[in-house]
């Protein structure tokens with residue numbers, strides 16, 4: 227699946243093939259997994275289940291034992307793992323450690339002709355720099371952002387964002403579609419981490435909102451589980467579906483004309499802050515957004531929507 231989320235594409239792509247249907251009919255390939263932490267182990271397990279020839283390497287060798295029992299081949303070094311397979315999947319903790327690992331003890335020479343798929347979390351700039359190094363060594367590079375936790379790997383909700391060499395992506399689909407739905411974003415290797423980090427930003431905003439809401443409920447001795455299931459989740463779903471597409475269109479157009487709830491109305495009275503303080507709940511999470519909303523009103527945009535706060539984070543004139 228390919229997605230164009232460049233600034234002039236507002237349609238997006240919401241197709242949601244199940245992993246099972248994506249895997250069906252895909253060719254078996256050889257794949258090496260370097261890094262067998264929680265995520266790397268989940269990826270290797272799904273690859274074995276899909277019938278691929280899987281070679282594994284981990285810095286702490288004993289973590290490979292369970293996978294070897296399930297049929298994986300053990301590599302004695304990163305170079306041996308790279309030499310063993312067409313596709314080399316790297317999943318370690320820090321992006322900064324990936325390049326040295328791919329250069330150590332003969333690994334660089336083994337890379338020629340390989341497809342390196344690095345799903346270690348990093349930044350767009352790190353992805354572009356690594357893509358250059360890998361291609362200098364004669365390999366093709368794909369950067370990946372895993373949008374799942376280990377338990378969800380192989381399940382229909384899991385997807386992975388990819389960017390980089392398009393031909394390599396197409397040739398590696400048999401492997402990639404084995405553990406999650408594959409979403410290709412474009413040839414710039416920085417696109418996957420950019421989108422990944424933006425999605426995580428949205429997630430942490432939601433988690434922050436949840437934490438403040440839960441603190442308010444607990445401070446009144448209310449059951450947070452029932453509150454979350456019965457009212458918070460329906461409310462957040464409705465807000466996401468009703469508000470986010472309209473706000474996104476406003477950001478793209480720069481027209482923050484209000485459609486129901488103007489910003490001045492929203493900051494007319496600090497009800498959330500007052501109630502929180504009265505109940506002994508810290509407003510540390512809520513304060514930064516509240517201050518930005520007030521500043522936007524003070525700047526003369528009270529009759530616009532909350533979407534205009536984005537102009538305080540990244541003014542439109544700064545667009546690339």
Ligand SMILES: NC(=O)c1ccc[n+]([C@@H]2O[C@H](COP(=O)([O-])OP(=O)(O)OC[C@H]3O[C@@H](n4cnc5c(N)ncnc54)[C@H](OP(=O)(O)O)[C@@H]3O)[C@@H](O)[C@H]2O)c1
Nearest residue numbers: 261262263264265266285286318319323346347372375376
């Ligand atoms: N877990 C998630 O929910 C999740 C979701 C999306 C993306 N990710 C990304 O997936 C990557 C791995 O996450 P994880 O959950 O698997 O982490 P983890 O369980 O902490 O495992 C970290 C892995 O990195 C290896 N490692 C660390 N430093 C290394 C080095 N200098 N050289 C070689 N290997 C090294 C570790 O080897 P040792 O066993 O020898 O320590 C281990 O295999 C991260 O970039 C993370 O952001 C994780």
